[in-house]
Amino acid sequence: MIRLKFSIDLNYEIVDYASDFILNIHAAQTRCQSVVEEQLNLSQPIAPLIYTDPTYGTRYMRLKAEPGLLAVHYDATVDIAHHTESPGRLEEVPIANLPPEVLPYIYPSRYCQSDRLHRFATREFGHLRQGYWRVQAILDWVRHRTQFLSGSSNGSTSAVDTIIEQVGVCRDFAHLMIALCRAVNIPARFVTGIDYGADPAMGPTDFHAYVEVFLGDKWYLFEPTGVSPPMGLVRIGT
Amino acid sequence: MIRLKFSIDLNYEIVDYASDFILNIHAAQTRCQSVVEEQLNLSQPIAPLIYTDPTYGTRYMRLKAEPGLLAVHYDATVDIAHHTESPGRLEEVPIANLPPEVLPYIYPSRYCQSDRLHRFATREFGHLRQGYWRVQAILDWVRHRTQFLSGSSNGSTSAVDTIIEQVGVCRDFAHLMIALCRAVNIPARFVTGIDYGADPAMGPTDFHAYVEVFLGDKWYLFEPTGVSPPMGLVRIGT
Amino acid sequence: MIRLKFSIDLNYEIVDYASDFILNIHAAQTRCQSVVEEQLNLSQPIAPLIYTDPTYGTRYMRLKAEPGLLAVHYDATVDIAHHTESPGRLEEVPIANLPPEVLPYIYPSRYCQSDRLHRFATREFGHLRQGYWRVQAILDWVRHRTQFLSGSSNGSTSAVDTIIEQVGVCRDFAHLMIALCRAVNIPARFVTGIDYGADPAMGPTDFHAYVEVFLGDKWYLFEPTGVSPPMGLVRIGT
Amino acid sequence: MIRLKFSIDLNYEIVDYASDFILNIHAAQTRCQSVVEEQLNLSQPIAPLIYTDPTYGTRYMRLKAEPGLLAVHYDATVDIAHHTESPGRLEEVPIANLPPEVLPYIYPSRYCQSDRLHRFATREFGHLRQGYWRVQAILDWVRHRTQFLSGSSNGSTSAVDTIIEQVGVCRDFAHLMIALCRAVNIPARFVTGIDYGADPAMGPTDFHAYVEVFLGDKWYLFEPTGVSPPMGLVRIGT
Incomplete structure (x- = not known):
């Protein structure tokens, strides 16, 4: 704890x-x-x-x-009290078995146009080992291709913009990772919190946006920007 | 009944x-x-x-x-058993008084980018008599400016596209009306049904998309295309 | 002079x-x-x-x-030496009679998606008296509906964004006016200059973007923002 | 000949x-x-x-x-009479040395938003051997990632849409290749012709869109879809 x-x-x-x-x-x-x-x-x-x-x-x-x-x-x-689990047990859940209350999180939303990214995500991630490894590959892809730059996006910026422009802040990393997960039918959602342990070079403790992905039977936290240690995130909202 | x-x-x-x-x-x-x-x-x-x-x-x-x-x-x-009410009693609810479960319906969504339409909607509808009359004015505006044309839109078409291109099918009319309502803080949501009494010229009984708006203390049905009598709509989903 | x-x-x-x-x-x-x-x-x-x-x-x-x-x-x-002409002589030129070198200016461009605005422009301006009056009506429409606000747009902002968001700087006013002119087949182009006589409240003499429209047999200057007197504009580029 | x-x-x-x-x-x-x-x-x-x-x-x-x-x-x-040249002589021309009449073809256009793709193109192609090889790499990338599918796009579809949706027809392949070339400062332009030798499975001889890229001191033809042999293309327009 x-x-x-x-x-x-x-x-x-x-x-x-x-x-x-x-x-x-x-x-x-x-x-x-x-x-x-x-x-x-x-x-x-x-x-x-x-x-x-x-x-x-x-x-x-x-x-x-x-x-x-x-x-x-x-x-x-x-x-x-963070719940941790070994990667091998974090399996993707077939759509047929997803709990009904999780279903909304495989659909597109305002900033996560997963409907337009189906071919894209299938080509990049469709062949990968499913479960934790595929989600981590999506996270790595987003982190590797997106530059963290304050002020580079605004309230209209969506996942499609971030793929194209390859720059953004924490909410943009989160939107892109969520859109790509949903595009391969993995439920994912936007979470906000306080980044207690963030890299001081990125500024003082502040609001932070990150991602939860549904694997096995729970939502697990992923932090695509790499600037905040996941253990220091205080959940505020989803 | x-x-x-x-x-x-x-x-x-x-x-x-x-x-x-x-x-x-x-x-x-x-x-x-x-x-x-x-x-x-x-x-x-x-x-x-x-x-x-x-x-x-x-x-x-x-x-x-x-x-x-x-x-x-x-x-x-x-x-x-349709619930009907006189227009004078269909009042807008201040944000401060909206039931919590209604709040999600004032936020933007995949196809209803109300966040981008705030100035637009305020200029067109901000000065109108509130409640039923303002919602009806939004409906009239959408119906008057949008041409119903089968095959004119696709699964990526959103409210912003429909304002610009002024053409669409029932789901596009609904998305645009919803986006404009939310842009002036009126909760609105997408509803699907069966259009029992639709104009036969528009084809056989089929799925139909329309709108519900939260006024007073209930959701009320609005049908922006004008092709289906509201009394003949069987609710399927929201 | x-x-x-x-x-x-x-x-x-x-x-x-x-x-x-x-x-x-x-x-x-x-x-x-x-x-x-x-x-x-x-x-x-x-x-x-x-x-x-x-x-x-x-x-x-x-x-x-x-x-x-x-x-x-x-x-x-x-x-x-500004060339001035009476409005009555500023007629629109039928496509069939446009000089070949003017034709490129009725096509859409990066920031002026006139192809998407055909229905929109026809509804708003299609019935108006042609020539100077219609161009002036487009200018008035743009000026009336767009708020001049420094920093409100960026290098990706296009005419479609400006119609939706109703805010921008001089280049956005120009792009929108050009897109609407082209959407009704009136050749229009983007011009840059120095705004010698700009309203001091808008800042010091600076670069300015405005519009030229082809009427009769010449390009005529239009200034959609209303912040710079057209007579004080020094042409730099087109 | x-x-x-x-x-x-x-x-x-x-x-x-x-x-x-x-x-x-x-x-x-x-x-x-x-x-x-x-x-x-x-x-x-x-x-x-x-x-x-x-x-x-x-x-x-x-x-x-x-x-x-x-x-x-x-x-x-x-x-x-096709002019052919060995790859080693097809060098990129520094911006400082481009002929003035070629300069317009490094700027973004309606369907080729190269301005938004600078980071993207630099990451993918910035480190490659310049000249013919880099252009061919862009062509391969577009061809490999885009599915040729009749009816999958419309008159509003642009390079940004095609990167995201990875599907299109010849004009979409051309727009995407052009946008990526311009994003790394290589002049490229849209060409139309008749595809004399096209794969019959793709239909009868028809209009075709392809690309010309400025290398050395000339424009060279590139055909990103792979369905038409470049030697069978009759130039109609640019």
């Missing part, structure tokens, strides 16, 4: 009108991750609504802020 | 390898729609797995078919 | 390897614009190759710079 | 209005290709305007056809 302590500070300026926020900054409550203690401070006298997703333990905070400044401070101590 | 009876026949040829199918052809079981009787016939001796989504009542059938021909026949009699 | 004097200063840092530059900063030599005097200074001892396009009078300077700093200074005094 | 004889038959139905046509079906007149004899028949009594591009020898025919049927028949006998 690993105990990690972290804090987040966000500062907004709201102009003209009261604005709705949906924030996903609370540490998730999952089978592997428990919150030992946590603290939230808002600079405006607002009672936020916190909603916990019953399936994933993700916690969303909704609030309406008045015009002016809004400072959000959150800190938490979490205990994480 | 309306009672409708319909049948679906699908014919596949499976080459080389046994293939997985995920079919969504069963009539959904919802608060408004109940299946009086139904019948499924498969030309191969397969025991399909039928899964009912607990939230939406959508039924998915998974099966693995052997190489050769596969004929799927399904027919059903359903009773539909 | 107008006499304008301007200067350009560009500073580069070349790293690792000697680099090729193709610069288009010299005032063009056209029937309407003559260079009274000009001066070029380079901080490296390089003999640049200057090439004048025989058709358009555009002057390209090629040079190979060594690693280190490169400062380019250019200033010029130009006399411009 | 090779003597080839071919014919083209095109049939149109013009509805409602007289329509302008710009056809590029005449054999080009180039240094390597001369027209021994040719014949044109139109089923409507029209005098077409034929324009020969002074730079490339491409011949465009413009005509205005009345409502009803229009049949176009063209046949020609051409002599082609």
